[in-house]
Amino acid sequence: MPWKSFVGDVVRASRSTDQYPFAFISGPELLQLAREHAVTPWQAQQLVLEKGINLERYLRNYSSIDLHMQLALARSKVLIVGAGGLGGYVLEMLARLGVGTFLAADGDTFEESTLNRQLLGTMASLKKFKLDAAMDRLQLINPFTKLELFPEFLQAADLPDLLSRVDLVLDCLGGILFRNTLLKAAHEAGCPLVTGFVAGQTGLACTVYPGDRSPESFWQGSLEQGAEQVLGTLSTIVGLIASIQSHEAVAIVTRNQPGLRNKVFLADLDKCFFQTLDL
Amino acid sequence: MEIQPGSTVRDIIHNLKIPEEEVKIIFVNGQSADTETVLHDHDRVGFFPAIGGG
Numbered sequence: 001m002p003w004k005s006f007v008g009d010v011v012r013a014s015r016s017t018d019q020y021p022f023a024f025i026s027g028p029e030l031l032q033l034a035r036e037h038a039v040t041p042w043q044a045q046q047l048v049l050e051k052g053i054n055l056e057r058y059l060r061n062y063s064s065i066d067l068h069m070q071l072a073l074a075r076s077k078v079l080i081v082g083a084g085g086l087g088g089y090v091l092e093m094l095a096r097l098g099v100g101t102f103l104a105a106d107g108d109t110f111e112e113s114t115l116n117r118q119l120l121g122t123m124a125s126l127k128k129f130k131l132d133a134a135m136d137r138l139q140l141i142n143p144f145t146k147l148e149l150f151p152e153f154l155q156a157a158d159l160p161d162l163l164s165r166v167d168l169v170l171d172c173l174g175g176i177l178f179r180n181t182l183l184k185a186a187h188e189a190g191c192p193l194v195t196g197f198v199a200g201q202t203g204l205a206c207t208v209y210p211g212d213r214s215p216e217s218f219w220q221g222s223l224e225q226g227a228e229q230v231l232g233t234l235s236t237i238v239g240l241i242a243s244i245q246s247h248e249a250v251a252i253v254t255r256n257q258p259g260l261r262n263k264v265f266l267a268d269l270d271k272c273f274f275q276t277l278d279l
Numbered sequence: 280m281e282i283q284p285g286s287t288v289r290d291i292i293h294n295l296k297i298p299e300e301e302v303k304i305i306f307v308n309g310q311s312a313d314t315e316t317v318l319h320d321h322d323r324v325g326f327f328p329a330i331g332g333g
Contacts, residue, residue, distance in 0.1 A: 174331070198332045
């Protein structure tokens with residue numbers, strides 16, 4: 001059991017303070033020990049948390065996310081469909097929170113017109129695949145994660161296999177066209193779905209478990225009928241809705257208690273109006 | 280806005296000259312509703328077009 005000596009070294013390298021009821025280890029030290037013992041960073045994180053030792057990077061999560069929940073996050077697998085506005089922020093927040101495994105799908109490249117709102121879009125990533133920027137970003141912010149890339153626009157036939165491999169799916173699509181296809185596939189796969197959709201300064205978010213009421217009526221019609229085609233989209237509402245989606249994902253993984261089943265959260269930043277509507 | 284007693288959501292949509300096919304989902308007082316829903320004093324009505332940006 002090569003992991004046994006790894007865990008022993010981690011215990012010796014970890015520290016305690018009066019502030020927390022557990023020991024913790026710094027990220028660079030953990031990476032070094034993982035290298036020495038030929039353990040992947042992703043495995044290392046789980047072994048450490050299983051031993052009741054936290055990672056220093058998660059200390060400020062602790063009052064809301066205890067060690068068991070942190071371990072659940074480290075073991076969790078989420079599919080992010082769309083790595084544009086919503087998807088970029090969702091990836092950022094879930095990686096910082098400690099989700100262990102990401103599957104991400106997007107066939108698109110960054111254009112200048114996406115720089116107003118898409119976190120992963122930079123002058124350096126223009127014309128490049130969004131998922132390449134996602135991989136670079138994830139390595140920078142949390143090397144204890146795994147990211148599997150699907151640099152393509154998914155088709156309905158791709159979904160059953162992907163959905164069977166994850167605990168939940170985040171619908172971060174741009175445009176209305178594929179959303180009902182994804183919703184239906186998630187239902188058939190028994191996979192919880194957390195969706196966000198925005199236009200102008202207005203945004204909505206909703207969690208759908210199989211059999212729940214869904215916001216599918218918002219996604220009827222042709223691509224041109226989506227209000228975002230006329231109203232554009234501001235970064236402020238994108239970040240807000242991505243926050244709600246990320247928090248729902250954490251609530252599903254850590255305690256199976258999301259707040260937006262059979263409901264849709266509505267925000268209008270122009271009027272500073274927020275309401276949760278019953279579907 | 281002022282409406283006649285017994286007015287429905289559809290009447291409001293017509294009064295506001297909104298093409299009915301553009302209204303995809305309707306809420307009255309925060310509850311899902313439809314064009315036939317009859318309105319009462321102080322009801323709060325929201326209707327939405329298709330929204331799918333991300």
